[in-house]
Amino acid sequence: VAIRTAPLYFVRSGNVNASALHDRGALGYSWSSTISATNAGYNPGFTASAMYPATSNSRLYGFPVRCIAR
Numbered sequence: 001v002a003i004r005t006a007p008l009y010f011v012r013s014g015n016v017n018a019s020a021l022h023d024r025g026a027l028g029y030s031w032s033s034t035i036s037a038t039n040a041g042y043n044p045g046f047t048a049s050a051m052y053p054a055t056s057n058s059r060l061y062g063f064p065v066r067c068i069a070r
Contacts (some may be wrong), residue, residue: 016062
């Protein structure tokens with residue numbers, strides 16, 4: 001996946017949910033600045049072979065935040 005190489009270097013860091021680390025090394029997500037519902041936001045994700053540009057989850061999930069200049 002091209003987003004794992006220069007200049008972006010995204011990593012498949014997984015997430016924290018219910019006080020546990022999940023999917024480390026398998027899934028990469030980052031929060032978007034766009035909300036999808038009152039208590040949810042978009043968090044685009046990727047695996048080694050696929051992209052998920054419109055994934056939405058509860059804001060209780062611990063996904064990383066990544067600042068990308070426009």
